[in-house]
Amino acid sequence: MDNNHFDPIPSNAGVGLKPQHYEEILSLGPDANHQIGWFEVHTENYMGAGGPPHYYLEKIRQDYPLSLHGVGLSLGTAEGLKPDHLRRIKNVVDRYQPALVSEHISWSIANGVYLNDLIPLPYTAETLQITCEHIDHMQNFLGRQILVENPSSYLLFKSSNMEEPDFINEILSNTGCGLLLDVNNIYVSCQNHGWDARNYISKLKPETVGEIHLAGHSVKEWRGQSLRIDDHGSHVCDEVWALYEYTLSLMGPKPTLIEWDNNIPALITLSQEAERANILLNSD
Amino acid sequence: MTKNLKSKSLLVASAMAAALTLSAAGAAQAKGKAEKCYGIVKAGQNDCATATTSCAGTATKDGQSDSWIYVPKGTCAKIIGSSLKSGK
Amino acid sequence: MRKKVWVRGMATLFDIQEAFLSAILDSQNDVIADEILGHVVQERLNIYRNNTFITLRQALSQNFPVLCRLVGQQFFDHMAGEYIQKNPPTTPLLMTYGVKMPEFLADFEAVGSLPYLADVARLEHLWNMSFNGSDTAGFDLETLNRIEPDKFEDIIFKCLPNMQLMSSIYPVLDIWLANQAEEGASRNINLDKGPCHLAIFRKAQEVEIMALDLAGYSFFGLLGAGKTLGAAAEQMAGEYPNFNLQEALQNILQNNLIVDFEFAE
Helix, strand or coil, X not given: CCCCCCCCCCCCEEEECCHHHHHHHHHHHHHHCCCCCCEEEEHHHHCCCCCHHHHHHHHHHHHCCEEEECCCCCCCCCCCCCHHHXXXXXXXXXXXXXXXXXXXXXXXXXXXXXXXXXXXXXXXXXXXXXXXXXXXXXXXXXXXXXXXXXXCCCCCECCCCCCHHHHHHHHHHHHCCEEEEEHHHHHHHHHHHCCCHHHHHHCCCHHHEEEEEEECCEEEEECCEEEEECCCCCCCXXXXXXHHHHHHHHHCCCCEEEECCCCCCCHHHHXXXXXXXXXXXXCC | CHHXXXXXXXXXXXXXXXXXXXXXXXXXXXCCCEEEXXXXXXXXXXXCCCCHXXXXXXXXXXXXXXXXXXXXXXHHHHEECCCCCCCC | CCCCCCCCCCCCHXXXXXXXXXXXXXXXXXXXXXXXXXXXXXXXXXXXXXXHHHHHHHHHHHHCHHHHHHHCHHHHHHHHHHHHHHCCCCCCCCCCCCCCHHHHHHCCHHHCCCCCHHHHHHHHHHHHHHHCCCCCCCCCCHHHHCCCHHHHHHEEEEECCCCEEXXXXXXXXXXXXXXXXXXXXXXXXXXXXXXXXXXXXECCCCEEEEEECHHHHHHHHHHHCCCCHHHXXXXXXXXXXXXXXXXXXXXXXXXXXXXXEEECC
């Protein structure tokens, strides 16, 4: 499968689209907003039948390439994908013809309850099989390749017998899907679990990476330990920028998204973060 | 019976004709007036971030229901009327 | 939720996810804690529990902003926590999460002294349904002018697809209006003002709420139920002698509340 017929996203910076910025984006127009090359939205927020979200996204889509980033399918769920939700995703994909469609390597649904969180998986042969089946199903249903994002996590399961990057590589080679490489997630998880972030990244294959995510996180201290919380509520930190540079040195330029979901700043702040990514993307 | 049906038909026809004429002319404003309230970000949003405060690191656990020591303390104080029951 | 115990290493992914769910929803950490590596397991699990509750609570306060103002943020947060435990989301769509809030409030003892809250929640949910409901292309009144007048009685109007109707024995529209500003209500509201009957709809991007009298509300209900104009008019004449058909129709046409029509077979 390929998605070349979908108006591809250039290897420059995009930002997460937030309702607070709809009007400003439209009034600025793409020329005055040139640091932002494309937008990404959470697919679930455009699953209503109509209304202002669609009104604005349709207008913005006319000026910019779009990436749909799902947060609700629960690819790693043991109870099977929800066909209703897959259908909803397809409706949004058909409506907006996005350049990229992505989901997460995590789970959110058990006993039919949706927990609205991206919960980590035990990395076992069973999980691998289930996750790959679900990715195959999704790709076949949509008729196109998807990207899956590496998670950030605060705990690990005893039953895991594969390292996270190896688990991800298995998924990619078994299903032919691409990787949404979240540099901040790698940094957060590596700090939380005592892993080596550069070693993690060096295990990933450049040709599989279809997109990169960058975001801010926060640091909480308790019981003499520090824990990184993936809250997307601040600037990308210097360590993550350094890790991003390292990633680009291995992978080459890739479409890069600035995610900022809590304490959402003015559009100009997002544009400045995008500019910083664009400088690194163009520095080769 | 036929006469009744005929008069109903006439009633509807004349009411519609008058309503259409008045509506087209935009003359007399209709009685119904709608309240508008515009809100782009009104509906709950899905997200992929962890809430900053989710790492409390204290004994506080969200989702644990405490005994109901809390009482409503909002603008409900401005609503009066005989149908209010006394608080329990 | 039943408690499960398994031999270490034998837990399936399904077992792990089910146990994780009990840890999040019911604070039953014991079973899943055994499966988690390292120290401070409880605290790490709490991050997931807290995040689920915090983000779902945020979604509820976005979907029920007036309810939130009426009871205050602190009370709302605790009430929302109970709601989430009793009615966790069964789909990943948060834009309309909270459909059971009216029933929840009606049974919720801590708000027993505020009987109007359930109807306020119902209004807010319907507002949301209209906000996210189907769009319409608009309707040209001219097409009605081309119809022979004696055919009017056989017309079945198709109302705006996002239109919702509700009535309450409390003046919930007044309450809703007084709580639109962040700063809270500036005027007192007397519940004894009596019932209200509302149509909630959206033509372009703005949701509108129209107050109707009982007869007008009943007429909307009959049209919404697919009655012909003739049948609706006849029923209205029987039940509401003072009902003015022409005014009601003018209201509907002038406010562009219909999107199409057809003729009864």
